[in-house]
Amino acid sequence: MNEADYDSIIKWEKSILLYGNKLKENFYVVKHMMKLLDLGYQKINMCQIFCMLYYGKDENLTKCKTCRHARYKPNIGKGRTLVAYKKLR
Numbered sequence: 001m002n003e004a005d006y007d008s009i010i011k012w013e014k015s016i017l018l019y020g021n022k023l024k025e026n027f028y029v030v031k032h033m034m035k036l037l038d039l040g041y042q043k044i045n046m047c048q049i050f051c052m053l054y055y056g057k058d059e060n061l062t063k064c065k066t067c068r069h070a071r072y073k074p075n076i077g078k079g080r081t082l083v084a085y086k087k088l089r
Helices: 003-016 027-037
Strands: 044-046 086-088
């Protein structure tokens, strides 16, 4: 979801809520508020068709245990950096 989509959803939600609600106006204000709270996040790789997370005892696997899809995109002519198909934040 991009910022414009988020802003349009928030605008619609504000229109149906009662006057004086405390819902923030847009993505920028919410992002600033979250930054002040200093809440971090962790990136976790996941299967490209959403069957498993590479987390805990499975974080070193290179293929999904369920569907056997590869964890990383093919590395053709690039550096040695491994890029996961999907990431959960």
